[in-house]
Amino acid sequence: MAYPNRHEHRYHFRDRPFRAPCTSVKPKCPGSPREVRFRSRPVRRDKIAPMALGSSDGSPNILPEAPRFPDRPDLTSGDVHVVRICLDVPIAGATQLLDDDERRRASRFVFERDRRRFTIAHAWVRILLGRCLAQTPESLRFVVGPYGKPAVAEAPIDLRFNLSHAGERAFVALALGRDVGVDIDEERPLDVLELANRFFAPAESAALRGMPPSEQTRAFFRCWTRKEAFIKALRLGLSFPLRQFEVSMTDDDSAQLLRSCSAAPNMLGCWQIAQLASESGHAAALAATAGNWRVVRWETPRWPPSATRRAEPSDGLLAIADR
Ligand SMILES: CC(C)(COP(=O)(O)OP(=O)(O)OC[C@H]1O[C@@H](n2cnc3c(N)ncnc32)[C@H](O)[C@@H]1OP(=O)(O)O)[C@@H](O)C(=O)NCCC(=O)NCCS
Numbered sequence: 016m017a018y019p020n021r022h023e024h025r026y027h028f029r030d031r032p033f034r035a036p037c038t039s040v041k042p043k044c045p046g047s048p049r050e051v052r053f054r055s056r057p058v059r060r061d062k063i064a065p066m067a068l069g070s071s072d073g074s075p076n077i078l079p080e081a082p083r084f085p086d087r088p089d090l091t092s093g094d095v096h097v098v099r100i101c102l103d104v105p106i107a108g109a110t111q112l113l114d115d116d117e118r119r120r121a122s123r124f125v126f127e128r129d130r131r132r133f134t135i136a137h138a139w140v141r142i143l144l145g146r147c148l149a150q151t152p153e154s155l156r157f158v159v160g161p162y163g164k165p166a167v168a169e170a171p172i173d174l175r176f177n178l179s180h181a182g183e184r185a186f187v188a189l190a191l192g193r194d195v196g197v198d199i200d201e202e203r204p205l206d207v208l209e210l211a212n213r214f215f216a217p218a219e220s221a222a223l224r225g226m227p228p229s230e231q232t233r234a235f236f237r238c239w240t241r242k243e244a245f246i247k248a249l250r251l252g253l254s255f256p257l258r259q260f261e262v263s264m265t266d267d268d269s270a271q272l273l274r275s276c277s278a279a280p281n282m283l284g285c286w287q288i289a290q291l292a293s294e295s296g297h298a299a300a301l302a303a304t305a306g307n308w309r310v311v312r313w314e315t316p317r318w319p320p321s322a323t324r325r326a327e328p329s330d331g332l333l334a335i336a337d338r
Contacts, residue, residue, distance in 0.1 A: 078294045081312040088147055090174070090191045095303050097197065097291060099314040100139045100185040102132040109138035112152045136185045139315060140178055143187055147174050164250040177247055179299075186291065188301055193308065196248030197291070198240040199299040207235035215242075216261040216274070223264070236298035238264045241288050245272060248286065248302040262288060270300060 084098050110118060117137050124130040141152035144167055148155070156168040167174060173192045179185060181199045188197040208231065211220040219238055226234055241262040246255040260282070261274040270290040275282040289310050291299035301310060 078292060080317070081314040083315070084143055084146065084313040086146055087149070088189075090147060090189065093191065093193070093306060094309045094311045095193065095195055095289075095301060096189045096311045096313060097301055098139070098143055098187045098189070099291075099293070099312070100136060100180075100187065101183060101315055101317050102135045102180065102185055103183040104135075104316050104319050105131075106135055106138050109134050112138045112141050114153075114156070132180060132183065132185075136178060136180045139185070140176065140187055143189060144174065144176060147189060148172065160250050162250060162252045162254050164247070164252070179243075179247070181297065184293070184297060186299055186301075188303070190303060190308070193304050193306065194248050194250065196244045196246065196302045197299070198243035198247060199291075199293060199297055200236050200240050200243075202232055202236045202296050202298060204232065205235070207231050211235060211238075214257045216258050218261050218274075219264065233266070233298070234264050237266060237290070237300075238262060240298045240300040241270050241290070241302070244300040244302040245286065245288060248304070272302075 081099065084096075088096065090096065106112075110121070113121070113134065117134075121130050121133050121137075124133060138152065141155050144150075144155055145152040148167070148170060157165045158168045159165050164177070167176070175190055175193060175195055177188045177195050177197045179198045181201045184199055186197045186199050188195040208220075208224060211223045215223070215238065223231055223234055223238070242257055242260070245260070245262065246252055246257070249255055259275075260272065263269055263271045263273055267290075270288045272283060272286050272288055285305050286302055287305050287308075289301045289303075291301055291310070292312070293299040
């Protein structure tokens with residue numbers, strides 16, 4: 016009931032084209048967000064397979080491991096916390112963490128794989144929020160905004176979050192008193208020029224056309240995820256016209272909002288966008304209200320607690336799964 020026609024929306028939007036630009040406009044944000052990783056652990060070579068995907072040029076692309084999200088996170092610095100989730104790592108008892116509405120939504124998926132991804136993603140959202148709020152995951156209740164963005168109901172602190180999932184990966188962004196939007200997408204062959212023509216701002220579309228064909232698909236998804244992160248931070252989703260604002264397209268850390276539209280002319284200094292590191296074949300971005308915040312990266316376990324690896328307390332989920 017809380018999510019009328021959401022699946023129809025998703026499949027419809029996923030089939031749409033997207034695309035991007037590049038202009039000489041300089042960043043307007045007060046200090047572009049820095050991305051930090053805390054206490055990165057050494058990566059065990061026998062364990063990196065799920066993330067050690069080849070890059071498009073054939074070279075290995077191993078995403079550095081980020082630490083596990085703490086049991087009692089400190090969000091008071093004002094930073095934006097981004098947790099990357101491996102949806103192919105099971106959580107025992109995940110379904111029991113969800114509420115009736117989430118279980119109903121999960122049951123509507125035709126394929127078990129999609130049901131499992133949805134269930135794991137929502138279980139993780141509850142676990143992460145529960146840690147921030149010192150509440151049990153299953154006790155959390157959500158309210159859904161007019162355009163579908165969920166928020167924690169009756170939260171004791173002003174904790175805001177956003178979820179995005181694509182294939183076996185998801186990102187959750189969390190921040191105190193700051194609107195956040197996150198988006199991840201799998202790069203795949205599409206008619207990106209046509210999509211850009213329809214959905215990107217004219218300058219974004221032109222910039223994409225000006226790129227070498229071999230770079231266009233990646234640039235398209237880079238731009239698309241930045242734009243989606245932004246409209247998700249605004250809480251408006253795809254009801255906000257994608258053609259009426261521009262983001263940068265370059266493949267570096269200078270993700271930014273370049274120009275906003277007549278419908279919302281004063282947004283430039285108010286929002287910051289950051290590109291998120293993701294493994295080869297994915298693009299991801301974060302948007303949040305402007306400020307001197309950093310992206311603080313975390314991740315969930317990359318592989319199941321199998322015989323090859325001893326469970327560690329910081330794996331967190333294991334404790335929940337075992338209850
Ligand atoms: C939000 C939206 C941009 C996400 O598209 P997507 O790339 O297919 O999906 P993502 O995985 O990145 O994000 C989905 C998550 O974003 C969140 N979300 C939903 N609506 C949102 C909104 N308006 N703003 C921000 N986040 C939103 C939800 O947590 C959702 O997860 P769930 O479907 O598992 O519950 C798109 O679905 C949209 O615009 N929906 C709006 C639909 C609408 O207007 N509904 C009104 C009646 S409910």
